[in-house]
Amino acid sequence: MDKQQEYVLRSVEERDIRFIRLWFTDVLGILKSVAIAPAELENAFSEGIGFDGSAIEGLTRVSESDMLAKPDPSSFQILPWRGSSHGVARMFCDIATPDDEPALSDPRQVLKRNLDRASELGFTFYTHPEIEFYLFEKPEPGMLPKPVDQAGYFDNVPRGTAHNFRREAITMLESMGISVEFSHHEAGPGQNEIDLRYADALTMADNIMTFRAVIKEVALEQGVFASFMPKPLVNGPGSGMHTHMSLFEGDRNAFYEAGADHQLSPVARQFIAGLLKYAPEISAITNQYVNSYKRLWGGAEAPSYVAWGSNNRSALVRVPVHKPGKGQSTRIEYRALDSAANPYLAFSVLLSAGLKGIEEELELPEGAEDDVWELSPAERKAMGYQALPASLSQAIDLMEGSELVAEALGERVFDFVLRNKRAEWEAYRAQVTPYELEQYLPVL
Template sequence: MDKQRDFVLRTIEERGVKFVRLWFTDVVGALKSVAIAPAEVEGAFAEGLGIDGSSIEGFTRAFEADVLAHPDPTTFQILPWRGEVDPTARMFCDITTPDGQPAAADPRNVLKRTLAKAADRGFTFYTHPEIEFYLLKSASYGPEGPQPVDQAGYFDNVPGGSAHDFRRSAVRMLEELGISVEFSHHEAGPGQNEIDLRYADALTTADNIMTFRTVVKEVAIEQGVYATFMPKPLANQPGSGMHTHMSLFEGDTNAFFDASGEYQLSKIGRQFVAGILQHAPEITAVTNQYVNSYKRIWGGDEAPSYVTWGHNNRSALMRVPLYKPGKGQSARVEYRGVDSAANPYLAYSLLLAAGLKGIEEGYDLPAEAEDTVWELSESERRALGYKALPSSLDRALGLMEESELVAETLGEQVFNYVLLNKRREWREYRLQVTPYELESNLPIL
């Protein structure tokens, strides 16, 4: 760590960095930033930087407001969109109390704590997200709703289209920040795009997702458009998910691979999937944390609505994807429920905790869903034992509130704050009189 700190201090001097942004997130996953002068960085490494935690959603109560932000030197990067005038860098921070204890409400610490539990069992948790988002002409909208930048569809090639230029600029900027991109393409909705990040350990991935969202927003502003990670911004169009591929490694060995297993998935892999399926409904308030998230889950267009798994079944909540024969290191499972607006630190903590619970308790994997789940009747789904995901944020919060797994994984302060914050969102939503109600009812009632 000392070598890494020395590297940061030397780079700041050599590159003429004028500002260093210290980044952290609140409980709902909003990125927070405080800029310090280069001369203050060494002190921040040694002692942390004091910030008022009561001003950050979910961090502290007013009477215990002081916390310290400790920059992680391994996350140091110069921000390319700031250019060469007053070069600016960033580092992610771990938040502690003044006596040096990890802050209970720091989402990054929640994930580090869950990863430590996995490490105690000999596992390293790797993730690979496929992040969808919409490009709109602007953040404002009229009676016809938000206006996408194009009318293209899935994998469409649009000569001269703004999405091409956008993705090229965004990918180049991500690579400059040390974030490797695997794929980028137009998604199914008009103006919808997807960029997939390469595999990394879950903490690095979560940091990368927070950086990714910032890069996408910055490139959009630069190109005169607006990027949104809202789960379902357009009615009658697909929502934006963040399908995540996951694997556990024991040293250099992929614990999910078994050449003799069905789909070459090991017993550990099957138990991991079973754990997530068992606990999926109770973690949904975190993986899908907004009122709008449930418009995506229940709006069709390949968003998973039922707790099922399959091999090549895109209607399933979890999938065991195809990979090249003999490539055992590529064995993985895909969770399709997370949307693009989730707090990645908390979402990955709960997915890992649920999977580990399946391994510890020896959960049995239910039968594979071979049919397209949406096309079955309600009675057919019931006969097959397919449970539904929560139909609303209110229902999801009710299931979360009863969950020992979620309470234990998040810790008391984060658990209580998520419930408090999201209950307030639901109450505010429930008070709204929507255009649908006015159009449907006002002329006839």
């Protein structure tokens, strides 16, 4: 037994932990949980906890349903919302087959495989997400969602629900070792943003899943409802997860080159070029729901076209300006990702696209200086700004022909996502919406 496992066992005893929740996600990024008693913990570390993998979306087929959840002791944290006595803790799990091989369809293992590939090239992948979400009053059947306030960007609302909510949520996150950099009210009514501090991509993916659970728990405690739906309001901005990214070689930021244009190294420029080239075909992963495309094509600074720019918030990839002498903070920001994405798979395809740009030594085109939304279609075409998919259907078609996404996800996950998303599109396409009834029923 290693030292981390011993630390977990000792902490469980000393802190009076009565249940340990083992967490993992399905292919869509929905959190799964099974609780075990402390007496089962040693066995969980040594052998894993068996479960029916065929009952989990995309994990395995019925004919090979036995799977093992193997807890990662480095992810041990006590859940603060469960009280101080008779506490509850959690650990994230890697999923394995009965012969102890990593499950090809486990999203966490998918990300690990891609991070191993980056490591072989000498890189460590770091991310920093800005996570947006909405707070609504408790929903009533048949009623439209009602935001908890009518505040706007950076508004200070004395004694406001969102202000108190963010304070409580951040306190919980930091008690679990998840560092928060910023928090504020966003542009939409009831919309908020909390930014998590930089971490390696695997830790950050775990942190994002924990973040969503914390936000939902705090909302329940405060009698409100939190949603990460990409575009819940017709006339409000969508909720994105703008993600800052960088590659490090040891302690050196591989994206930084002093004196270069925007202080971007050749590695950084090639990484951006890879993101731009492959952005349309990774969209079904970074923006995986029908509703995601309402956000991308709904304006309000959501990116709809493939372009990059320095400090240009209409671009798909933005290069933030940092202070002189702060070369270690050189990074790029990918702005299409939404708050409902599976972080393990999204980070996998973003990293894979960037690395492909490096391997292919792609040349970065000219950056966009204008508001891409304000350009005419002819101007965008002349500048070579390709459109992102306008619907989940288009995104699926592009992904289906993508060797990059197939390689990044592996055959099992790739095939499941295609089947699942086609079924979602077919179900959506069959709906008769309130818009159609309002527009056509009275006059046709």
